[in-house]
Amino acid sequence: xxxxxxxxxxxxxTGPFLFGEPGTNGQHAFFQLLHQGTDIAPIDFLVAAEPxxxxxxxxxxxxxxxxxQSEAMMRGRSRAEVEDILGSQGLxxxxxxxxxxxxxxxxxxxxxxxxxxxxxPRTLGRLVACYEHKVFVQSVIWDINPFDQWGxxxxxxxxxxxxxxxxxxxxxxxxxxxxxxxxxxxxRSLSA
Numbered sequence: 498x499x500x501x502x503x504x505x506x507x508x509x510x511t512g513p514f515l516f517g518e519p520g521t522n523g524q525h526a527f528f529q530l531l532h533q534g535t536d537i538a539p540i541d542f543l544v545a546a547e548p549x550x551x552x553x554x555x556x557x558x559x560x561x562x563x564x565x566q567s568e569a570m571m572r573g574r575s576r577a578e579v580e581d582i583l584g585s586q587g588l589x590x591x592x593x594x595x596x597x598x599x600x601x602x603x604x605x606x607x608x609x610x611x612x613x614x615x616x617x618p619r620t621l622g623r624l625v626a627c628y629e630h631k632v633f634v635q636s637v638i639w640d641i642n643p644f645d646q647w648g649x650x651x652x653x654x655x656x657x658x659x660x661x662x663x664x665x666x667x668x669x670x671x672x673x674x675x676x677x678x679x680x681x682x683x684x685r686s687l688s689a
Contacts, residue, residue: 498641511639513539515628520559524566532569532602539607542567543624547615563610573604 498511518526531538544563548556579600583593611627613620636643659677662668666685670678 498639498643501640502642503640507639507641509639511641512632512635512643517543521562524562528566531606537606539609540567540570542608542610544610544612545614545616545620546612549616567608567610569602569604570606570608571604573602573606574600576601 499507501507517523531540542563544560546560550556576597579597580593583596583600588596611624632643659681662670662673663681663684670681673681
């Protein structure tokens, strides 16, 4: 939201992005950004104590990875620590100087870890309720209405105009902006 309940401009971020990946998939997709990015993003780790399948060994590794990522976000690793580690591996001073900046992690990244017995319908419902309550509390603090849909309404209006053009390839794209017309044209060529 970019305005308060009374229409005044907001000058801060007013909502988190919620996304994720199961297990270790996320570490190669977006964890690098979370660990070493220039913006600090609070992170929630969700982890079940019990696996949902029979592979308890694999699940234990996933739990260990989750806890390790949480610890890494908290602790980080200083330049001195990195240089000591690289030195103990036998790297030269030049190699250490070149590699060290890439291995430094600031740490002090805010995280919460939700550890629950198993992911079942009851637990999922509790998690959804927790996040709904979080959104409500943040909206009170920020004086915004997170439940109206004005931004979504614009997309719906535009969809109502575009749907007939997308559904019927004989309809012209004249009058549309160049990007949207180009995308419709490209889709038509791909689905022809």
